Amino acid sequence: MLHAPYVSWKSVSGYRWQKDGKAFRLVHAGDTAAKNVLIPNDIYEIFRTMLPTADAVLAFANEFGLLTNNAKPETLGLWLAERAAVRAALALFEKTPPPLEWHAVSEGSKLGIWSYELPADGLNRSPEKLQTVIPQEKGSATTAARMMLCVLVSGHLRGGITTYFEHRPNGSGPQFRLVTAPCNLLGKIWLQVIQSIESGADPRICPVCGKSFPIAPGIGRSNKQFCSDGCRFKAWRKRTGYKPNKGKHHGKGKTRTR
Numbered sequence: 001m002l003h004a005p006y007v008s009w010k011s012v013s014g015y016r017w018q019k020d021g022k023a024f025r026l027v028h029a030g031d032t033a034a035k036n037v038l039i040p041n042d043i044y045e046i047f048r049t050m051l052p053t054a055d056a057v058l059a060f061a062n063e064f065g066l067l068t069n070n071a072k073p074e075t076l077g078l079w080l081a082e083r084a085a086v087r088a089a090l091a092l093f094e095k096t097p098p099p100l101e102w103h104a105v106s107e108g109s110k111l112g113i114w115s116y117e118l119p120a121d122g123l124n125r126s127p128e129k130l131q132t133v134i135p136q137e138k139g140s141a142t143t144a145a146r147m148m149l150c151v152l153v154s155g156h157l158r159g160g161i162t163t164y165f166e167h168r169p170n171g172s173g174p175q176f177r178l179v180t181a182p183c184n185l186l187g188k189i190w191l192q193v194i195q196s197i198e199s200g201a202d203p204r205i206c207p208v209c210g211k212s213f214p215i216a217p218g219i220g221r222s223n224k225q226f227c228s229d230g231c232r233f234k235a236w237r238k239r240t241g242y243k244p245n246k247g248k249h250h251g252k253g254k255t256r257t258r
Contacts, residue, residue, distance in 0.1 A: 008036065008037050008038075008039050008064055008065040008184075008185045008188070009034045009035070009036055009037070009065055010034060010035065010037055010061070010062070010063070010064060010065035010066070011028050011029070011030075011032065011033070011034055011062075011065075012030075012031070012033045012034060012035050013028060013029045013030030013031055013033065014028075014029040014030070014062045015027065015028060015029055015058060015061050015062055015066075016028075016029040016058070017054055017058065017076070018073070020073075023075045023076070023077065024054060024075065024076040025073035025074065025075050025076075026057075026058070026061055026066065026073055026074045026075075026076075027073055037063075037064060037065060039064060039185065039188055041192070042192075043064065043185075043188060043189055043192060044086060044189045044190075044192035044193050044196070046060070046064075047060070047082075047083060047086060047189050048083065048086050048087055048090065050083060052080050052083060054076055057076060057079045057080070064185060065185055066184075066185065067079065067082065067184060067185050067186040067189075068159075068160075068184045068185075068186055069183065069184045081128070082156070082186060082189075084118050084119050084128075085118060085128065085152060085156050086189065086190075086193060087119075088116075088118045088119075088128075088152060089149055089152050089153055089193055089197075090193065090196070092116070092145045092146070092148055092149040092152070093145075093146075093149055093197050097141065097142060097145035098116065098145075100114050100115065100116050100141055100144055100145065100148075101114070101115040101116070102114050102115075102136055102141075103115070104136075105133070110135045110136050110137065111133065111134075111135050111136075112133070112134075112135070112136050113131055113132075113133050114131065114132050114133070114134065114140075114141070114144035114148070115129060115130065115131050116129070116130045116131075116145070116148055117129045117130075118130075128152075130148040130151060130152055131148075132144050132147045132148055132151070134147070149197075153190065153193065153194060153197075156186075156190055157187070157190050159183065159184075159187075160182060160183055160184055160186050160187025160188075160190055161180055161181065161182055161183060161187045161190070161191060162180075162181055162182075162183050163178065163179065163180050163181075164178075164179055164181070165177075165178055165179075166178075166179050206225075206226050206227040206228075206231050207225065207226070207235065208226060208227075208231035208232075208234050208235050209227065209231050
């Protein structure tokens with residue numbers, strides 16, 4: 001199945017926040033003229049690492065456009081809830097998933113309800129809660145996390161993608177193919193999350209910058225802790241207390257004048 005590229009639309013005049021009761025909604029800053037923008041292949045990572053603030057959301061929208069194509073204005077609560085869901089999906093896919101709650105369906109039973117509550121966005125929005133029912137045994141926490149991951153992604157894909165059957169008589173490869181295409185920017189983000197999971201990579205979170213990086217056969221060492229040499233060096237400086245001596249000059253090619 002092919003995942004098609006996506007070109008988003010954003011306002012030429014940009015967006016601004018408008019307060020509507022207790023909610024803040026994104027509206028056009030000027031006229032409604034729009035222009036297209038090609039979405040980068042790491043948009044889900046940009047969205048995941050976006051700060052959960054109104055200023056960060058506004059900057060993202062002004063660069064890439066709105067999440068949906070609905071005529072209804074998008075609230076700050078919607079943006080932060082989708083960000084929390086993307087972060088939760090990647091966390092549930094990690095080799096060591098986040099702690100899950102377990103409650104037996106009856107006293108002495110190994111069959112129980114596993115629960116995971118997504119982090120609240122602090123905007124009076126009820127946090128999303130995931131549940132699944134499987135026995136408590138070795139490895140069952142990871143299995144429960146994987147099942148919750150599928151439920152979470154499937155739910156957030158609704159309305160964000162479309163699927164169609166395509167005929168390509170003059171193209172290379174098969175003449176017929178099934179194409180999954182995003183309907184909006186949010187659909188593109190979730191399709192990229194799925195592609196990351198389908199690749200079989202084990203995402204790691206860099207302890208310095210907070211970005212995720214994949215660990216898979218042929219992609220990075222299995223014991224890699226940092227996303228880059230820059231972050232590894234920053235961690236070393238913090239651990240050792242190293243401070244560069246800015247008073248000395250180590251440059252080459254300098255001449256001494258008398």
